[in-house]
Amino acid sequence: MKHIKLFEAYHGKIALNEPIPQGKNVIFFDGVCGLCNRFVDFIMGIDDDNQFLFSPLQGDFAKKVLPAEYTRDMKSVVLLKNNGDLYNQSNAVIEILSEIGGIWRLAKIANVLPQGILDGAYDLVADNRYNLFGKKEACRIPTPQERSKFIS
Numbered sequence: 001m002k003h004i005k006l007f008e009a010y011h012g013k014i015a016l017n018e019p020i021p022q023g024k025n026v027i028f029f030d031g032v033c034g035l036c037n038r039f040v041d042f043i044m045g046i047d048d049d050n051q052f053l054f055s056p057l058q059g060d061f062a063k064k065v066l067p068a069e070y071t072r073d074m075k076s077v078v079l080l081k082n083n084g085d086l087y088n089q090s091n092a093v094i095e096i097l098s099e100i101g102g103i104w105r106l107a108k109i110a111n112v113l114p115q116g117i118l119d120g121a122y123d124l125v126a127d128n129r130y131n132l133f134g135k136k137e138a139c140r141i142p143t144p145q146e147r148s149k150f151i152s
Contacts, residue, residue, distance in 0.1 A: 020065075024053045025081045026151065027096060028066060030074040031056030031139030035129045039077065040140070044149065046100050055151040056139045075126045089126075090118035 020026055027043065029036040040054050055061045057074040070078050070088070079085075079092040087095045090110070097107035110118060125132075142150040 020053075020080065020082050022053065023082045025051055025079060025099065026053045026055055026061075026065075027092075028055050028057050028062050028070065028078040028080065030077075030129075031058050032136045033074070033129050034133035034135065035125070036077065037136075037140050038133070043096060043100070044146070046104065049101070050149075051099060052096070053149055053151055058139055059152040061151045075123075090115075090122045093122070094118075 027040070029040055031037075043052060044054075057066075057071050057078070063071050065080065066078060066086075070076065076088040077092045077096075079087040079095050081087075081095075094107045094110050097104040
């Protein structure tokens with residue numbers, strides 16, 4: 001397994017210690033972040049093929065499968081694909097949208113920008129997300145309709 005520097009843009013493989021339920025891709029997010037929860041709502045709304053599960057970075061599943069750097073400081077959305085590919089920061093957002101398919105594949109166009117610009121913009125929003133979008137006291141509790149899409 002490659003050592004990952006904290007919040008360095010990363011795309012690579014990790015050894016899976018836990019099987020991913022239902023063989024789906026998992027989006028890990030900061031469960032108390034207002035922006036992150038809106039992103040989860042948005043993805044659930046456009047994921048017509050039901051290819052994603054969601055897990056808060058604060059949860060046990062995240063602590064079991066992700067490198068510890070990701071669960072210590074929850075500054076990045078993380079995508080873990082069912083084949084072990086791991087993406088973070090802007091790479092994760094672009095990959096999630098392109099996996100949805102259709103018009104959302106155009107998100108890949110963002111890859112023409114230098115990684116430093118993409119992650120600089122991502123970091124700017126991430127550093128200010130609580131001030132701009134609020135912070136909840138506790139992690140999101142899925143509705144009964146959403147429960148099958150969440151791993152704690």
